[in-house]
Amino acid sequence: MSEPTQPSQTQPSDPADLADLVVHMAGVGVRRGGNALLADLDWSVELDERWVVLGPNGAGKTTLLRLAAAELHPTTGTVHLLGERLGRVDVFELRPRIGFTSAAINGRVPPDERVRDVVVSAGYAVLGRWRERYDSMDTERADELLGALGIKHLATRTFGTLSEGERKRTLIARALMTDPEMLLLDEPAAGLDLGGREDLVARLATLAQDPDAPAMVLVTHHVEEIPPGFTHALLLAEGRAVAAGLVDDVLTSENLSRTFGQDLLLERSGERFFARRR
Numbered sequence: 001m002s003e004p005t006q007p008s009q010t011q012p013s014d015p016a017d018l019a020d021l022v023v024h025m026a027g028v029g030v031r032r033g034g035n036a037l038l039a040d041l042d043w044s045v046e047l048d049e050r051w052v053v054l055g056p057n058g059a060g061k062t063t064l065l066r067l068a069a070a071e072l073h074p075t076t077g078t079v080h081l082l083g084e085r086l087g088r089v090d091v092f093e094l095r096p097r098i099g100f101t102s103a104a105i106n107g108r109v110p111p112d113e114r115v116r117d118v119v120v121s122a123g124y125a126v127l128g129r130w131r132e133r134y135d136s137m138d139t140e141r142a143d144e145l146l147g148a149l150g151i152k153h154l155a156t157r158t159f160g161t162l163s164e165g166e167r168k169r170t171l172i173a174r175a176l177m178t179d180p181e182m183l184l185l186d187e188p189a190a191g192l193d194l195g196g197r198e199d200l201v202a203r204l205a206t207l208a209q210d211p212d213a214p215a216m217v218l219v220t221h222h223v224e225e226i227p228p229g230f231t232h233a234l235l236l237a238e239g240r241a242v243a244a245g246l247v248d249d250v251l252t253s254e255n256l257s258r259t260f261g262q263d264l265l266l267e268r269s270g271e272r273f274f275a276r277r278r
């Protein structure tokens, strides 16, 4: 195999340029207990970009997303989110500007909370406090988002009675409730059956193609889960970027093989990707 495609993003140093970037990471490392979870990472996301972050188990994808969600600070390097530098900004002011869904959030929703309240309470930065009085405009917005994700009919059901796919869609609606400038999705299709996955991929494709939608970063292990309309890809292995840039340049059999440490064949059908071992 030849040398990997080196991540080749420009790295602005001027604060005015940084203000235009949703995410800017320079020389980022995260260490825990002597392990490098991430190392030497340079990565930028612009407002109109939709990124997929792909890599094997343990590659550092969730760690990267938690940095982008202002849930973690880097051990080394600098992270700017929405023009603000982590460590120099109140993260409690930053977080409402970022929509984030993950299995961890899924596990924190009380099972007896109603679906509409799971969504609407995001505007009040609370989970599991459904007795708050909500503004009718907020309720309408929540219903609109539930409609866009195809689950408006479930608005009065309790979260605990939903299927895994319905829960994931509820949490995406919740993440969009605050009109975030960036939407982070950590393995949104994990645990879904084929129909559920295809339905979610189609809904995310619609969102990705909406020019008013926020910048998006989707973490996955599977190229089959990349929604059409996603523009960029970051391939991670052992905490380091293997390749980063436009989907068309980065998603190749060679880069995928290097990322997953196996000889893989990547195939494309229209705007969808499929991979298997050679």
Ligand SMILES: Nc1ncnc2c1ncn2[C@@H]1O[C@H](COP(=O)(O)OP(=O)(O)OP(=O)(O)O)[C@@H](O)[C@H]1O
Residues within 6 Å of the ligand: 032, 033, 035, 036, 037, 055, 056, 057, 058, 059, 060, 061, 062, 063, 064, 221
């Ligand atoms: N607090 C910690 N101390 C030591 N190692 C950690 C800690 N947190 C995570 N790790 C390790 O860091 C690596 C990266 O973890 P991370 O969850 O970011 O990977 P991932 O790519 O999201 O993996 P997966 O696809 O399995 O979810 C893993 O090997 C994990 O065991």
